[in-house]
Amino acid sequence: MANRIEVALKDDVRDSRGERIKREIEHFLHLVVNGVRTIDIYTVDAQLSREELEAAASGPFCDPVIQNWSIDLPLASGFDWAVEVGFRPGVTDNVGRTAREAVEYLTSRPFAAGEGVYAGVQYLFSGALSSEQVEKIATGLLCNTLIQRYSVMPAADFMAKRGFPTSVPKVDVGAYSNTPVREIDFEVPDEELLRISREGVLALTLEEMKIIQAHYRDPQVVAGRAAQGLGGKPTDVELECLAQTWSEHCKHKIFSGTVQYEDENGTKQEIKSLFKSYIQRVTKEVRQNMGDQDFCLSVFKDNAGVITFDDNNSLVFKVETHNSPSALDPYGGALTGIVGVNRDPFGTGQGARLIFNTDVFCFADPFYDKPLPSRLLHPRRIFEGVVEGVEHGGNKSGIPTVNGSLVFDERFAGKPLVFCGTAGMMPTKVNGIPGHEKSINPGDLIVMSGGRIGKDGIHGATFSSEELNENSPVTAVQIGDPITQKRMFDFLIRARDKGLYRFITDNGAGGLSSSIGEMAGECNGCRMDLAKAPLKYPGLDPWEILISEAQERMSLAVPPEKIDAFMEMAKRFGVEATVLGEFTDSGIFHIQYGEKTVAWLPMAFMHEGLPPMQIPARWQPPLNLEAPAQHKEDWTADLLSLLGQLNICSKESVVRRYDHEVQGGSVVKPFTGVANDGPSDAAVVRPVLDSFKGVVVSHGICPRYSDIDAYWMAANALDEALRNYVAVGGNPEHWAGLDNFCWCDPVLSEKTPDGPYKMAQLVRANQALLDLCVPINLPLISGKDSMKNDFYDGTTKISIPPTLLFSVIGTIPDIRNAVTMDFKRPGDIICLLGDTKDELGGSEYLAMQGYTGNKVPKVDITSALKRYKALHQAIMHGLVASCHDLSDGGLAVALAESAFSGGFGCRAELANVHFDGDQRYRTDETLLFSESASRLLVTVHPAQWSAFEEAMNGTGFSQIGQVTDSTTVTIAGLEGKTILQGSLEQLKEAWQRTLREL
Amino acid sequence: MATTRALVITGNGTNCETEAAHACRLGGFDEAVIAHIAEILSGEIRLDDFQFLNLTGGFLDGDDLGSAKAQANRLKNAVVEGTGEKLVDQFTRFVNAGKLVLGVCNGFQLMVKMGMLPALDGNNLQQTVTLCHNDSGRFQDRWCYLKVDAASPCIFTKGIEKGIYLPVRHGEGKFLTDTLQTLERIETGHLATLKYSAAGYDSPAMEFPANPNGSTNAIAGLCDPTGRLFGLMPHPEAFVHYTQHPRWTREQLPEAGDGLILYKNAAEYARKNLL
Known part of the structure; x- marks a missing residue:
């Protein structure tokens, strides 16, 4: 009892x-x-x-x-x-x-x-x-x-x-009787094939179902199966395994598909794989251009990207999304998101020590007060749950959360976006082998370590490859357990240093079917017995064991001669580890349940059996309503409302809930300034406590620009990440990018008649990356795409705005040169780097008035690079007192933030701001609020002004004012009259009030 | 030649071991060893071989039964392999040998819940005070001013003039005592070594955010009557270099951070008294 x-x-x-x-x-x-x-x-x-x-x-x-x-x-x-x-x-x-x-x-x-x-x-x-x-x-x-x-x-x-x-x-074992392996009849009409896919949450299209049908008709396959005692029909284990392997989530079918793209002039272009044609090409060209200066060590092929750090350590970074589970259970979804992405750098190369997390969330307004479709949780609950999930996931794992942001748009009610990133440090060499390399020999044992398998997370990969709907399965939700994972990491990092395993990877989406499937690709085969897998409770069917996404598990290849030492050490550290089979070179993914073979899939069919998807894309620029230009005597009220906008206001109530200092390496923290409450542009972390070399991490994200052109959305996201990176002192000669695409379904279908437009947006975002990354030697080292961010219940469809999160990671030679965004001293000269243009399109200022406009900010990356390099030298020579990037809200918001963070007022004159373009649009309104790219607000001590001027020579900057010994921000308009005046207290209060209580 | 040796215990959710070991070395210990609890329970590493024990911050067992409760239970009941002795006996022997223990954050919670602090009658295994959920109901990462009691017997805080500035990073840091009498004995014995205060370290602060959790009498750090056992919620190991200060880019600060003095004092005490 x-x-x-x-x-x-x-x-x-x-x-x-x-x-x-x-x-x-x-x-x-x-x-x-x-x-x-x-x-x-x-x-x-x-x-x-x-x-x-x-x-x-x-x-x-x-x-x-x-x-x-x-x-x-x-x-x-x-x-x-x-x-x-x-x-x-x-x-x-x-x-x-x-x-x-x-x-x-x-x-x-x-x-x-x-x-x-x-x-x-x-x-x-x-x-x-x-x-x-x-x-x-x-x-x-x-x-x-x-x-x-x-x-x-x-x-x-x-x-x-x-x-x-x-x-x-x-768990009531009686309710889940251990059904034997079922065989599924594929010799049925097409409608029946589709029903099998739909009802089984397989997310396979008719075409894909027919490829499977054809495979099982192949006489060679039939003969091979007969030798194993298998019949001609696919088993449920095989079908589920193929569905995971071929899911959009695992296979990235849209990014590897063939696109027929047509632009607004009717010019047609066939693109074979966006991934190869743009993302991979960027890195390939950049690495060629850099020659012996190439700092990439491992790109795209592993769980995370790896670049050089110093003589003894390499730097690892990965950013993931966990959107669909977070929509259903925000707490569990986000917690799993963070502990899940932790396993990526940990499972890269031979394993990495984790040094920080980043997180970026996109939500609908937490104060949303209109009706929502059933099944959708209120944005406020999503907000609360996600924040708490990341808090528990990060804090309990002992990994500081150093950088992130919160982005708001009503369309994220359909699906919230939860981006979680983790960086790690690995030794350049482990037992003589480069730390970022690993291998598997046939005969190595398949070992699963960490948590046990349950029904949690079944169909996670396939369910997130569909839109969220009434019937989304509840089993797709999991709750992470940071402590079990930490115990496992404590053990495995020591096992790594003793050389007790040869290969390590993460168990994430698709569970064992995915991790062992990929590992088997290293040596071309495996044999695994699912009956050996440790279960949380009895009653799981073999297919469930294979695809369960139960958390806190790593898969390893352990050489037979090391297995005793490995298992003994696992036991001592209180970590479960189980041998499930061995890797082979048979060419077959061979799965047993006890003695019986339950899946026999040729490796070639699993991994290369799927022909590329054909996707139409047609670009037609939208024409949005243009906001009428405004002329005012006083813009103070506009600035105060802008500061309180969800996308601009202080997120301190959230960020203070994250431990951003554990491990002792936080150099530029999320908050800075005289009262520790000013918003930092990027994070600087010192990962090795007896060295002064630092890691710099930043990001850019601006989904609203997609409403004008996803090309410039992507370009601005990238530029914003770069500005933030250089603002704190990041080195522009040693930086790398990570691209995380979150799109609404872009594939033309009955449910998505506007697929070609959405696909064209995707093509254009990719074009932007190629155009911008190559000239500045910015390799893309890792990324991820999540392509089905829609809600559809048969009547209401909500599609998210196409969103690229662009993260930049790199180094600062000496952390003691880092710079923060707060004004430092009265008398310092305020300088605006870069030109301001008539580019209010997609701005926070227009959004506040209910407009999108059309004049989206454009990025001139060549001139921007020149500016960023010059600024970096100025920062390294100690010439810069403060530096803050201009983004949402433009110059007015940046001035206010630097002023109230520093506790000093300022005077600035718009007449001195350098404007580029048709002089008719050079108005107070544009100069205050335009979000033109590649601009930074810098303050310089008068004694260093001439050296600074020299350093920045030829990069386009203007001296616009001075930090004052007052508590007022004063801006003079083009006509010389004061057009904006606010006290520091008033401005800060407007900025802090909105989310203070959350 | 005898060496000063510091031990940092990790495992089951402990997090701050690397920077704690770094602080020990910077403070002057010849050696700082990070040991997983599994290596202590297996008998590979023995507490007896060290003079200074660090119980650091983290989330032991996820704080699942209340902070550090599960670890307190583990230490009291787990047996060291091959010795037949319980781990808690090694702890008691360590303390009785006149050695030093510093508990930070989760480590402080562990000391309190095991009864190692305040240990008013020399009983190191009787819990009389606790650290519970912050009044705000939330985890907080923020920097706090800590006023020092110069009359405290605490060996770690010797030489601190007015106070030190350190970060707190916890959800369960509100200090409470079982009875008013316990509180009085703590105060009259000058055992409440550190108290949350406003900038300037003038008087204890009871208001958020200066007092981040609502602790009774603003108590942030507590020692036993010998001054050799000390626990505090703020993180001294997180401020040993000026670049860790939240305002280092705008203030003139000395090279060493405020937290380093605790480790310097420990190293000096160990060298003078425990070799």
Whole structure:
């Protein structure tokens, strides 16, 4: 019988968790509650004596200074409503797992199979709430019914029934009988093939289903299968394996497809693979141009990109997206996103130590107050959940979150974008072999290490290859467990240094089918027994074991002579590791379940059996309504509203929840300035504490420009990342880019009649990367695409704006030269680098008025590079006091931010701003708010002005004002009159107010 | 020649081991060893071979049962292989040998929950104080001014004039005592070595954000009556060089960060008293 241990705070102890819930109920649900108290519930389903239960309750489960405990007796009193929330069966329960381990230490006795501890929380509400209101609190705030269950009781019932009944959320083995391997009949009409794909969440098209059909008709295949005792029909294991391998998520069919592109003049072009024609080509050309200065070590082929750092270390970086799961369960989705991307650098080369995380989120307005299609969570819940998920994922893993941003657009209600990045350091050599290289020999053992396999994350890869819809599977959601992963990393990094394995990779999308499938490609074959895989609970079918995306697992190739040492070390570090089979050179992906062969797939068919997709693309520039030009005497109010816009305002309430300093290397932190609250442009990290060399990381993202032209959206994202990078001191001779495309479905179909336009946008964004990266020697070292970011429920379709997140990573020779964005001293000269143009199109300023416009900022990368290189030299020579990039909101916002961050006012004159273009458009409005690219705001001490001028000679800059010993920002217009004046306090308050309470 | 040796324990969610070991070396220890708890439980590494034990920040077991609770339970119950002795016995022997223990953040939480602090009656295994959820209900990463009690017996803070400036990075740092009497004994014994304060280190601060968690009497750091066991929520290892200061690009700062003095004092004490 199971027992309930309850742990409650003593009456006089403040319940901050309850208070937070109370605030959120009032803030978001607009309901009044008098008080909220919380109680921790542990349901212990194990053979324990009363003494052992008491020892657990009073020991590890309870803090005697502030808490009371009870066994099988409710502690709740003095409330009107009780709500209890716990996980659904099979969902990762980290607290339950730790509780179980604690009991095992206490009793010195492991739990028997099927025994467990399950965690839950009881919320006690006092106040005059109706039953509907309590339901709303439960489902709208406390619990995500996809992964959690809840029950509600009014106080009278609670007393009469002596609390909630004890219930054990154990996976019911009976409900999942271990069905034998099924065979699927492919000799059926086309409609039937499509039904098989749709109902099985296989995300395979008719064409792909027919390729599979043809494969199984091939006499050679039939004969080969017969020798293995297999019939002519594909097994469910094979079909699921192909669906994962061929999913958009894993195979990137759109980026490798053949595109028929037609531009606005009717010029036609066939592009064979965007990936090869643009992304890979950039890197190839840049590496050729750099010759012996080439600093790329490993690009595109591994889980993350690798470049040089110093004589002993190489730098690894990867950025991933985790959008679809985050839409369904924001907390679990984002947590899995961060711990998932951690495994990418960790599984690159022979393994890397992780040095920082980055995160960028795109959400709809958290204050959104219009109706939403059912199934879509409110943007505020997505916001809350994602932030908390990344907070737990990053903080608990001991990896600082150093850089990121939050981008808002209403269309992200259809799917939020959750970008998570992780960088690592690996030794240049591990046991004599370059750290970024690895290999597999036939005969090496297949080893899975880390967590166990459950039904979590089944069909993650295929489900994210479709639009979000009413029937999106709940099993696609997982909850990450940073501690299990950290234990595994602690072990594996030591195993790496002892040379105990030859190859390592991550288990992510597609699970073992993907990781072992790719590894088998290294030596051309494998044999693996799924019955050997450790399971969280019995009852999984073989195909489920193969494709489960259960988290915290790495796959390794271990030479037979090292296996004993490997397994012994794993045991000592408390990490599970299992031999599942061996790598071969048979040419076959051979999967068994016990003695029986359940999948027999030729490697060539798995990896090369799919012909390129044919995709039409037609570009026609949109014509947006142009905003009427405005002429005003006073622009102060416009600046104040701009500062409060979601895309500009302070994100401090979020960023302070991330540990950005662990590991001791944070040099330029997310916040800077006199009150530690000014927004830094990029992060500078010192990864090796006895060296002064630093890593610089930045990013750019501007989805709104896609509404004009995705070419310039991509160009501006790239330029923004570069500006941010050079602003803090990043070296423009040693930088690398990562491209993360998040698009709406661009493939023409019934559901997507505007596919050719969306595909043309994708082509143009790729063209921009080729045009801009090559001339500045910026190699692309890694990236990812996520191409199905739409919501469609049959009536409402929401497509996200095409979005490129461009991340830049590189180095600064000496961190002591880094620069921050805050004004430093009165009297310093304010200088604007770069020209301002009539480019208000897509700006935050026009968006505030409800316009998009057409005059999108354009990037002249050659002149920008000259400027960035000169600025870098000026920074290295200590000539720059502060430097801030101009982006959303233009010059007015940059001046205000640098001023209130530094605690000094300034005077600036628009008449001195260098304007390029038709003089009719040289107006106060344009000069204040245009978002023209490649501009930076710099302050220079007067004594260093002449040296600075010399350093920047010929790069286009203007002296526009001076930092003052006042608390006012004053801007004089073209006619010389003051057109904008605000106190530092007023400006900062406008900037901080919007998201302060979140 | 005898050497000063610092030990940094890691594993099960500990995070700050690298920078803590770095701080020990910068502070003057001849050697700083990072040991995984598995290497201690297997008997490969013994506490007895060190003079200074660092329990660093992190999220032991994910803080799943409350911060550091599961590790406190593990240390009390786990047996060191091949010795038959419980790990907690090695700890007790270490403390009784007059050696030094510094707990930072999660390490402080662990010391408190094991009962190593404040250990008013010399009982190192009886919990009398705690660190619980911040009043804000949220994790916070922000820098705090810490006023030092010059009359404290704490050996780590000797020589600090008014106070030090360090980052806090925690969700559970609110200091509470079981009884008012415990609090009084802490105060009269000058064991509350560091208190959150405003810039200038004039008086303890009770208001957010100067006091980031709502700690009773603004207590941020606590030592035992011998002054050799010390725990604090802020991170001294995170400020040993001026470039770690949030305003280093605008203020004239000395080369060493404020946190380094704790490690210097520990190294000096070890050299004078423990070799």
